[in-house]
Amino acid sequence: MAAATPDSGGLIRWTTESDPEGPGSSRITPVLLTGQEPIRITPDWLWSPTSLKGALGDLNFAKGKPAGRARRKVEDLARGLRLSADPDTVADESVVYELRLGNDRSRYMQGAYAGFNLGRASEHVHIAGEPGKVLADRPDTVSIVLGGCNGSSRATISTNPEGRRTSFQLGGYGAEGNADEFITSAGFVPWLSFYEENLACLAATFAGNVMVHSPESTRYSVVIDVPWRAYWLYMLSAVQRGQTSARAYKRWREEVTRRSRLGSDRTVDILREVLGDRFDRTEIIDQDELAPLGEILEDMEPGRAPDVQALVDAMRNAGDELWNLLLDPELRSQVKVKGRFLDPEIRTVQELCGTSYVVAVLRRMLAGAVMSVNDYVETTIEQYVQAWTDVLVQHGRLAFRGTSFAVYPFSHFVPLEEGGVMYRRDPGRVVTVNDRDGISGFDHGWWLDPVELLPGSYLR
Numbered sequence: 001m002a003a004a005t006p007d008s009g010g011l012i013r014w015t016t017e018s019d020p021e022g023p024g025s026s027r028i029t030p031v032l033l034t035g036q037e038p039i040r041i042t043p044d045w046l047w048s049p050t051s052l053k054g055a056l057g058d059l060n061f062a063k064g065k066p067a068g069r070a071r072r073k074v075e076d077l078a079r080g081l082r083l084s085a086d087p088d089t090v091a092d093e094s095v096v097y098e099l100r101l102g103n104d105r106s107r108y109m110q111g112a113y114a115g116f117n118l119g120r121a122s123e124h125v126h127i128a129g130e131p132g133k134v135l136a137d138r139p140d141t142v143s144i145v146l147g148g149c150n151g152s153s154r155a156t157i158s159t160n161p162e163g164r165r166t167s168f169q170l171g172g173y174g175a176e177g178n179a180d181e182f183i184t185s186a187g188f189v190p191w192l193s194f195y196e197e198n199l200a201c202l203a204a205t206f207a208g209n210v211m212v213h214s215p216e217s218t219r220y221s222v223v224i225d226v227p228w229r230a231y232w233l234y235m236l237s238a239v240q241r242g243q244t245s246a247r248a249y250k251r252w253r254e255e256v257t258r259r260s261r262l263g264s265d266r267t268v269d270i271l272r273e274v275l276g277d278r279f280d281r282t283e284i285i286d287q288d289e290l291a292p293l294g295e296i297l298e299d300m301e302p303g304r305a306p307d308v309q310a311l312v313d314a315m316r317n318a319g320d321e322l323w324n325l326l327l328d329p330e331l332r333s334q335v336k337v338k339g340r341f342l343d344p345e346i347r348t349v350q351e352l353c354g355t356s357y358v359v360a361v362l363r364r365m366l367a368g369a370v371m372s373v374n375d376y377v378e379t380t381i382e383q384y385v386q387a388w389t390d391v392l393v394q395h396g397r398l399a400f401r402g403t404s405f406a407v408y409p410f411s412h413f414v415p416l417e418e419g420g421v422m423y424r425r426d427p428g429r430v431v432t433v434n435d436r437d438g439i440s441g442f443d444h445g446w447w448l449d450p451v452e453l454l455p456g457s458y459l460r
């Protein structure tokens with residue numbers, strides 16, 4: 001088993017890539033983060049032992065404010081949750097920078113992940129929102145929302161009448177679920193993908209570690225938000241256009257339901273391992289915000305499929321006050337995200353599914369402070385939560401007992417491809433170790449299931 005902190009000192013992070021020496025195969029390469037010089041992990045990620053200022057090659061870090069702000073938020077989190085460690089020791093000097101490529105092909109710094117040390121774990125996290133304000137009154141009750149996606153590019157499989165894979169691959173094409181040909185069958189491989197295993201370990205281990213190091217008097221509720229009926233909806237357009245059969249759609253629902261259960265159970269199992277005796281005192285909430293659509297979606301078949309507006313109307317008629325507020329055209333027109341106001345009506349499956357996650361967080365805010373933990377792909381969700389909070393509070397429509405912030409731990413496994421995300425660049429469950437320098441303790445050319453690396457990578 002490879003260690004997260006090798007004998008030579010420093011941290012190991014892994015890059016994943018499709019192996020150019022073999023079609024369909026992948027390899028995994030350890031990167032040792034140590035020394036006094038910055039290290040480029042991938043084209044998208046840069047590690048530095050200290051905050052950077054000024055120019056570094058073609059990058060400009062200006063006065064280093066993003067890194068300073070990221071570190072300050074880590075300290076605020078440590079103080080607000082009264083963690084059993086001094087905030088100055090929890091917040092590490094090292095930084096992982098998220099890099100992006102601009103339209104002019106020049107690279108710029110998108111954001112900073114501050115070092116976060118707690119127990120034996122050494123992480124880097126980006127925090128959206130202000131934990132110092134959310135936790136200002138040292139709340140006795142905190143909700144933690146954990147979630148992720150089902151499947152991945154390698155784990156989602158659909159076929160056409162000739163038995164070939166169709167374009168309905170969630171990992172490769174996102175949530176649109178559009179297919180250019182008839183879908184004979186759609187589902188998932190039987191086992192969880194590496195993406196799913198990694199995200200469950202990343203989020204649940206971080207959340208559990210924070211909980212273990214919190215005072216015994218702090219009560220936690222954990223909301224497991226693994227998509228369920230949201231994924232049923234991803235075949236809506238195919239059913240509407242008659243590009244699948246009732247039987248295939250039924251199987252897809254069964255596969256999604258099974259997959260969601262697998263993901264939720266895996267997350268809970270990791271929490272149980274991390275929390276130990278404290279697990280029995282933690283409330284676990286497994287709730288699907290799109291449950292009111294269950295009967296409609298179960299009855300749906302080619303020739304009898306609702307449009308998105310009918311689904312929105314069904315959610316309005318379910319009698320849930322929170323959903324009714326988020327579907328109110330007048331209120332939606334006042335919610336501004338990324339410089340644009342929301343459309344008065346939800347018009348796409350993606351919008352409806354995204355709204356369900358926002359509702360899950362806002363619902364917990366009615367009870368108190370909320371910390372959501374997810375991977376960096378979902379950073380925009382917190383912007384929607386904050387924008388909706390502002391509008392709902394301003395209009396006095398709801399009395400929130402708390403507000404929210406989001407923590408995005410940096411994955412210890414990142415695609416080497418520029419702009420690649422693990423969901424669409426899942427390396428699979430068998431990879432070749434690319435380690436000519438012997439950093440990891442594995443022989444170069446050794447093959448393994450990367451899930452074996454997870455317990456040693458996310459320490460606690």
